[in-house]
């Protein structure tokens with residue numbers, strides 16, 4: 587019977603489904619490198635050394651979208667299939683993106699701190715609306731499109747996007763495609779990042795790009811930490827060029843306590859919880875479990 591190592595917890599019902607069809611090493615799946623024909627991972631990195639020593643390994647199932655945590659070259663070298671769960675978490679990440687944008691635009695976290703500590707001063711801040719705001723999306727894949735849908739149809743934001751691999755947006759979405767990143771940024775009141783972390787996107791949102799945003803723009807990143815240069819973002823926040831930022835992802839995770847960016851009063855931060863809703867966890871768990879069983883050739887009833 588094939589052995590599947592589940593390195594991190596997945597939804598109970600998805601775990602039970604796996605157990606009905608295969609031998610399963612429960613989290614943290616100690617010894618998976620000797621025994622496992624397949625593994626299921628969430629955030630845990632799977633490096634080249636681990637892949638090369640796991641002689642039985644045929645399939646890596648990523649519970650989530652971003653496979654930047656897996657050494658894809660080492661997997662390809664050994665003919666190991668890498669699967670992920672595209673779309674299963676798109677609603678969850680898109681909703682968090684809107685939540686962070688609203689939180690920054692209305693200073694929700696800032697006001698929350700003030701109310702709790704009984705502060706009368708400084709006076710409450712005047713916020714800005716998502717309605718009519720120009721939202722610039724970097725990346726118009728599954729999540730970018732979902733954010734566009736919510737922001738446009740739900741709130742009346744005006745959407746533009748830059749994605750070199752998408753020439754025309756879906757007809758249901760009135761999105762103007764920008765020819766390049768600087769053109770996108772020049773007309774973005776809110777810049778939101780939805781690209782994977784690759785060698786081409788690392789540091790994509792740097793000091794130069796941030797300087798092309800209109801004064802007082804807002805940056806939201808629920809994509810990947812390394813895509814936004816944190817030092818450049820902090821400098822732009824300190825100068826007041828960027829009014830605020832909503833960040834779910836960081837260059838190093840978890841971010842170090844006392845990270846200067848987190849000390850900035852106009853930064854709203856969440857600990858990479860974009861996909862963490864009960865609904866998305868259920869969908870991702872079942873999607874990855876079923877795909878891994880399929881890839882191992884195990885019939886499922």
Ligand code: NAD
Pocket residue numbers: 650651652672673675676679724725726727728729730748749750751752780781782783786787808809810834835858859860861862
């Ligand atoms: P996707 O593959 O559907 O979309 C990614 C899009 O980025 C594609 O359309 C692609 O063409 C585009 N892209 C690639 N390189 C680009 C570049 N240089 N400039 C502009 N666009 C570029 O993936 P998705 O499901 O939409 O997810 C997007 C990213 O969100 C994932 O790669 C992952 O890093 C991140 N994510 C974060 C969380 C979270 O918990 N915060 C959860 C899921 C996904």
